[in-house]
Amino acid sequence: MKMIIVNNYEEMSEAATELVADAITANPSLKLGLTTGNTPVGLYSRLCERYRAGNLLLNEVRVISTEEYLGVPPEDQRSLFSWLNRVFIHPCGIAPDRIIRMRGEDMEPQLVCEQFDEEIRNAGGIDLIVEGIGRNGHIGFNEPGSLPAARSRIVALTNETLDHNYQYWHHSVPQYGMTIGLATILAAKHIVLMASGASKAESLLQALTGPVTADVPASYLQNVPNVTVVADKEAAKLI
């Protein structure tokens, strides 16, 4: 595991941008898994700036959108796909046929999750996945209790996650999500875990130095080789 510790959110975003942009330059048809949340916003906007300036070619990149709310269609502004579309997919000109997403609106969500994994397998797996970390140690929506062999699936969101997501919904946050499985994340060729701010310090400490346990799903990152953690000093202050 490689650690990059920087001063603040801006520097974290910049460091992650270098990593992702270098990976795209080395492999223009990169299969890029992208998470949601406040943490990667600076990364996505920087990648889009480079694309608009003509400094980053994205016309062959495939994007995998890694979480969704159950029952929420992509045209709902609060769907996670709609969010990713606004902050990355649309401004970066990613064509619909280069997107793999979880269809939260589908009437057969379990089947959708299985098809999502299959699509990723058929594409040859994820080359680079960007992840954030929840205050309870989740990655994606793999909440505590998730096992490393877990496939993409429907999950009940914990109260902690629901509280955090309240900022986007203001009322009645969906109780269930669909997440890329831990097994699918851990199989990615390169995992970039981003963390910013003191509120992530405890979960980052547990994830990186604590026991490898389903209680802290991000701790399974200790078991795979190609992980780069990009954290600011507030998030890394306990390590």
Ligand code: GLP
């Ligand atoms: C959500 C997302 C996670 C993300 C987490 C942290 O639960 N599903 O992927 O890591 O929020 O979000 P933030 O980056 O806003 O702290």
